[in-house]
Amino acid sequence: MRTHAGRFTLMVETREGRFTAIYSERGLRGLAFPEGKGRRSEARVGPGVPREVRTWHKLTAKAVALVLAGRAVRAMPPLDMGEGTAFQQAVWAALTRIPRGRTATYREVAAAIGRPRSARAVGQACGANPVPLLVPCHRVVATGGGLGGFSGGLRWKQMLLAREGAGGPAS
DNA sequence: CCCTAGCGGTGCT
């Protein structure tokens, strides 16, 4: 079978910077935080992009804006997270069940997927989450009031939690 | 605050 027949990279402009969204033919496959200062100007949605992907991208852009504003996300694009292991899939699915404005500890997420001693592995799986923000790994914190880690940088995690009103450890 | 030991999943050799 053909490997990844289609792959499209589109940008999401926000006041906080430019996010990068990657799509397969099945849906949103990755979302990357803004990198260093605005480098080259980026691919805009051009004629090579299927209508379906454009539709998904609109949903992505809207969802990103809402999460950054700490507001409820109404609609999500389909997610293509099929690359993960069974354990990772279980963790990512559990993340989507953490309500906005609330947090769960790594330990609680581990328990929720039936692996109560795998808190550390949960952290690793969170770090491997290809679609941060929309799959809210920022809502997972350490036992005992610590923030835990965040692949996109702890500043982001802190900001996201503050904006959605989660009584963050340090807030 | 620090340090240490124990833990489980993943990826590389």
Add this chain to the structure above:
DNA sequence: AGCACCGCTAGGG
């Protein structure tokens, strides 16, 4: 099979 990573936790200075 072994081993060295890790967004962790619990316990003890």
